[in-house]
Amino acid sequence: MRTPFTIRLIQSMPRTGWIALALFAAITWIGVPVAHLALPEGHPLYLSAYTVSLLGKILCYMVVAVAMDLIWGYAGILSLGHGLFFALGGYAFGMYLMRQIGRDGSYQSDLPDFMVFLDWKELPWYWAGSDSFLWSALLVMALPGLIAFIFGYFAFRSRIKGVYFSIITQALTYAAMLLFFRNETGFGGNNGFTDFKRILGHSITSPEMRVTLFALSAALLVACLILGRYLVTSRFGRVLAAIRDAESRVMFIGYNPLHYKLFMWTLSAVLCGIAGALYVPQVGIINPSEMSPANSIEIAVWVAVGGRGTLVGAVLGAGIVNLAKSWFTVSFPEYWPFFLGFLFIAVTLYLPDGVVGLWRKLRTRKAELPPAAPVSARGATTATLPADARPGVQPDATVMESGAPSIAAAKGATA
């Protein structure tokens, strides 16, 4: 008998994972809305508009980190251009937001302000349909997906790998940034899009809209985690990891790595695009600096800090680094780039498996110790016993437990 799909979906995550997701959903869908909408401003649990938007923004980053982990941690392909797909999704939805301003802009024109400023008389052809929410929602996924598909097809077909691939993705996002900086490109030049007024006719600055966007971001993250977990535990995920570890062997047993990489790569870009579309209305602006190479590198840092190839690590990494960033950029704004660089070096050298790797290491170390022995007596016991007779130490078991994730992550790093 074959296990039915739904059972496999449920089995793809351990029970603790589902409980954690349920808790997360309860907090983000019920807790945060109540704290922002229902509680009075002075209440200790009240969440300010700033906090909700900041958390919503970080949720979008977490989605990007999960997308990055799927392609880097599991397929061994390090993209240093994922910011491009994020920004493209943001721009695609930003076009809709610009059209929703209507005649409320500074120039009271049907055209977006920057076009009036450039003395354009009508919308460029590629703005067609941008007043439709559905078309824009489609574009949010299709545009990054299409760009990723075309780029990935040629790159993977030519078997471009490792650092070469990373450099090309970096160049791609840089080229796109330069293109979007030009006023003639038709996306607002270096100012980008801002001054948004409404979505589907509802005010974008209302607390209800803020909470809705936040809850949608949380829902997207939950969906990404379930999807990602299913993918990496499916046979597809095993083939992907096999390509990462021994691509020739995969080919000789009859899989075409091109199709596998391309699927994961394109899906990852689509997820980034959706995250970008939710990000833009929450921060209220999108401009070409989102495509800067440094932004894309930062995405890789989030995943490295959290721990590659774990999904949950990507979420943690994006959370930790961004919370640190919002504190740092307020307290010591000029030192943030240095801190980020230092963090990346420190993690690479001392925490190759990130926060999740550290947690696992601590847990296996704890499991090795005799459970009931008091702390003071433990030193004495281990000292008097020969190494191989230490209670609880089973050489094979520890290798299996602590060895597995660390090798996996190291492999991912080499690619």
Place this chain on the structure above:
Amino acid sequence: MNAVSTDLDRAAADAFATRENLREQWEGEASTSHLVQQGELDLSHNVILYLDDITVSFDGFRALNKLSLEIDAGELRCIIGPNGAGKTTMMDVITGKTRPDSGKAFFGQTIDLTRLTEPQIAHAGIGRKFQKPTIFEQHTAFENLELAMKADKRVRRTLFAALFGDERDRISEVLRQIRLDKEADRQAGLLSHGQKQWLEIGMLLMQEPRLLLLDEPVAGMTDDETERTAELFVSLAGKHSLVVVEHDMAFVEALGGKVTVLCEGSVLAEGDLATVQEDPRVIEVYLGR
């Protein structure tokens, strides 16, 4: 030569140099897909592999020089020869990794190997074991076999694939055959060298290939493991055709099949081991002038 062409990561370094070649390989998958149905392997002349006048040059060096070779269906053939004789290059040509400069390579009567990509050739029914064991070290032994299993290997299938009961049975059967049934859930990277070699052979068996290419399968095995490998191969012959490249003469003798001696890219001698060993040309090649 051997060392270079068996280096699996070479594909990455070569990405730019061989791009033109590769482009041809990946294209036309749809147009040639009718050839890759295993059922269509035509063995009407009882020949499973037919190489004719194959020449391969690397920067002017002729790795294969008008090599011609025929393997019968169900045969167990050993290929021996000094280093640089072209044994691994020959395997590369058969599996589509290297394109010959000239010559024909046919699988059965109808499948032109020089026109297919590596995965297509694998689907057609040729399995290859590398010199250095290449298994998926992060996966368990069971998962290694699962991935190798003959199945629809397109993305849309693997996304929703789950094992059927008979597929589980098949994996367990092969695990027993390669004596890894107790290590099924062990991470493959933690197996001993000999066990890795066996696991790779098991992966070949899961593909249910008609022709197995085995490059130095007993390298690094203990005498006991070597002996058991020979038993396994002899039991496979008949149902499968096997081409074994090996330096270990005791192992070649244990296999007992026909032996082909390669030298400087072409066939020097062919026959049973005793005859070949008495051939003065072979003695000269192995012992030097």
